[in-house]
Amino acid sequence: MGVQHLLTTALLLFILSMDSTTAAPADKLAPCPDSPNCVSSLAVDAEHAVAPLSFNGDPATAWDALKAVVLKQKRTRITRVEDRYLQAECRSLVFRFVDDLAFLLVPDERLIQVRSASRTGHSDFGVNRRRIERIRRDFIRLLTGQTH
Numbered sequence: 001m002g003v004q005h006l007l008t009t010a011l012l013l014f015i016l017s018m019d020s021t022t023a024a025p026a027d028k029l030a031p032c033p034d035s036p037n038c039v040s041s042l043a044v045d046a047e048h049a050v051a052p053l054s055f056n057g058d059p060a061t062a063w064d065a066l067k068a069v070v071l072k073q074k075r076t077r078i079t080r081v082e083d084r085y086l087q088a089e090c091r092s093l094v095f096r097f098v099d100d101l102a103f104l105l106v107p108d109e110r111l112i113q114v115r116s117a118s119r120t121g122h123s124d125f126g127v128n129r130r131r132i133e134r135i136r137r138d139f140i141r142l143l144t145g146q147t148h
Contacts, residue, residue, distance in 0.1 A: 026085035029102050029115040037124035038117035039132055050132050052111045053139055059107035062143065066103060066112060069138045073131070076101070090116075090131065097121070099128060 032038035032048040041052035055062040063084075070078060070088050080087040084105040089098050097120055104113040114135075116128035140146070 040115040
């Protein structure tokens with residue numbers, strides 16, 4: 001095998017190993033796949049649908065609150081932040097599986113669209129839905145000044 005063939009093979013394997021769910025454009029959220037391991041506020045079917053985060057007041061304040069809440073989630077790191085888009089990765093405790101979180105601020109509607117999806121596997125046993133609901137709870141608490 002020549003060096004060029006090895007490099008071409010390595011590049012092809014790298015491209016094939018990339019996960020398409022992590023590279024959504026910053027102006028929309030990726031749709032959920034057919035598998036039950038994803039929830040999104042933009043989904044229309046009950047299996048995947050979850051409500052967006054809503055807020056009153058200044059969108060910049062809400063966006064900052066969301067960033068603070070996401071940073072406090074266990075085994076979670078923010079991987080991309082823009083004016084209206086936030087992306088993070090969450091790792092499971094035991095097997096270190098990666099789930100993707102994405103948020104899209106819609107300032108005129110006072111909403112933050114949400115998506116949480118497992119990168120691997122078929123079922124998530126409700127982990128992504130519980131994660132979004134925990135983030136919602138913490139987001140509301142932070143915005144309203146509640147401590148518990």
